Amino acid sequence: MATLEIFTLLFFLFFFLPHTPARATTCPRSKCTAGSPSVRFPFRISNLQPSHCGYPGFDLSCNNESQTILTLSSSGDFIVQTINYKDQIISIHDPDNCLPKRFLDHDVTLKDSPFIYAHGLETYMFLNCSAAAAATWTFAPISCLSNENYKVIAAPTSLLSLPGNGSEQCVVISTALVPSLFDPLQGLQLGWPEPECLSCEAAGLYCGFDGASSQIKCLDPSDYLFSGLSRVAKFGIIISMGIPGLLCIIGTALCVCDLISAGSRSHQPIAELSTVSNREPHMLRMGLDGQTIESYPKTQLGESLELPEPKDNTCPICLGEYKAMAILRTIPACSHYFHASCIDEWLRLNATCPICRNQSQKQ
Ligand SMILES: *[C@@H]1O[C@H](CO)[C@@H](O)[C@H](O)[C@H]1NC(C)=O
Numbered sequence: 370m371a372t373l374e375i376f377t378l379l380f381f382l383f384f385f386l387p388h389t390p391a392r393a394t395t396c397p398r399s400k401c402t403a404g405s406p407s408v409r410f411p412f413r414i415s416n417l418q419p420s421h422c423g424y425p426g427f428d429l430s431c432n433n434e435s436q437t438i439l440t441l442s443s444s445g446d447f448i449v450q451t452i453n454y455k456d457q458i459i460s461i462h463d464p465d466n467c468l469p470k471r472f473l474d475h476d477v478t479l480k481d482s483p484f485i486y487a488h489g490l491e492t493y494m495f496l497n498c499s500a501a502a503a504a505t506w507t508f509a510p511i512s513c514l515s516n517e518n519y520k521v522i523a524a525p526t527s528l529l530s531l532p533g534n535g536s537e538q539c540v541v542i543s544t545a546l547v548p549s550l551f552d553p554l555q556g557l558q559l560g561w562p563e564p565e566c567l568s569c570e571a572a573g574l575y576c577g578f579d580g581a582s583s584q585i586k587c588l589d590p591s592d593y594l595f596s597g598l599s600r601v602a603k604f605g606i607i608i609s610m611g612i613p614g615l616l617c618i619i620g621t622a623l624c625v626c627d628l629i630s631a632g633s634r635s636h637q638p639i640a641e642l643s644t645v646s647n648r649e650p651h652m653l654r655m656g657l658d659g660q661t662i663e664s665y666p667k668t669q670l671g672e673s674l675e676l677p678e679p680k681d682n683t684c685p686i687c688l689g690e691y692k693a694m695a696i697l698r699t700i701p702a703c704s705h706y707f708h709a710s711c712i713d714e715w716l717r718l719n720a721t722c723p724i725c726r727n728q729s730q731k732q
């Protein structure tokens with residue numbers, strides 16, 4: 370009999386033990402939403418992964434539309450499209466979908482950031498041309514800066530010096546340094562020379578901080594979750610995650626033992642265990658039936674939360690606060706009260722009041 374009570378207790382422990390310490394210190398690979406780039410060292414999503422999971426200067430965030438955001442201190446926000454860890458290249462895009470405008474306005478600088486242009490820079494001239502003049506160019510107009518009558522074209526200045534270039538029909542609006550091989554569809558490709566993880570990644574490993582030395586080292590992807598943690602902290606997390614599971618296994622084992630001994634006491638072959646519950650209901654079913662539970666008084670709280678006992682405003686089972694309009698149930702034998710949904714679950718497994726252990730009903 371006692372084992373089922375223990376099992377019930379373990380069951381509740383498993384679900385109510387705080388799992389947060391593990392979440393707050395480990396380095397899970399995270400993403401802003403299902404289709405977003407997977408974020409791991411040297412990057413981290415600053416509100417999902419603790420600081421030891423990323424390298425300084427590589428903080429990302431998620432905006433209110435679940436886009437992954439890279440904020441460059443001198444250039445503002447960009448949307449991260451892809452992160453290529455093997456080649457150390459991140460592709461970013463302009464939130465207003467007009468990267469060329471940010472170059473034309475000299476709005477992009479990598480000053481004070483750990484990033485470099487993956488393919489170098491080239492001087493481009495931005496030209497504002499009539500639609501007819503634009504049609505003579507091999508460069509496609511920049512759609513976000515053009516309309517039906519006027520097209521904006523960007524061309525490397527080296528090409529403009531060719532004879533018959535047609536630029537006389539256009540107005541030069543800006544000369545700016547623009548990344549080479551710039552393809553507005555692919556986004557802006559940035560590289561990072563430090564931290565250098567090319568050899569780790571090439572070997573199928575991840576880079577991460579070593580908790581003991583704070584040095585960067587190659588980690589097996591399965592160890593990555595614990596990167597940056599000391600051995601003691603790692604051990605603590607494994608224990609805190611493992612104990613509830615272990616308790617559950619022990620609880621199940623105790624229950625099974627109880628069933629088996631109940632079976633042998635009544636000289637039932639083990640193979641017939643499934644029929645035991647029908648013959649000896651008191652040995653296995655210790656909770657109350659639905660009809661009895663329903664007969665216990667229920668009350669609905671009003672808007673003003675007039676609690677039966679004013680001091681006590683949390684449900685002792687789920688530890689949740691009573692909210693306005695919540696439905697509570699009282700156990701008649703002791704007048705303790707709980708969320709109806711919580712105590713109903715409890716009473717189905719156990720006939721005693723979880724607080725005072727009074728038999729809630731003569732059986
Ligand atoms: C996100 O926030 C911006 C302002 O910061 C707002 O203009 C936009 O409508 C918001 N988007 C959503 C989906 O809430």
Ligand SMILES: *[C@@H]1O[C@H](CO)[C@@H](O)[C@H](O)[C@H]1NC(C)=O
Nearest residue numbers: 497498514515519520521542
């Ligand atoms: C291009 O020139 C036309 C005519 O001068 C002007 O109306 C338009 O705003 C210009 N476009 C840009 C992007 O400068």
Ligand SMILES: *[C@@H]1O[C@H](CO)[C@@H](O)[C@H](O)[C@H]1NC(C)=O
Nearest residue numbers: 529530532533534535536537
């Ligand atoms: C080609 O473009 C340049 C502007 O960079 C201009 O100075 C030059 O006159 C153009 N050449 C011809 C032949 O139109």
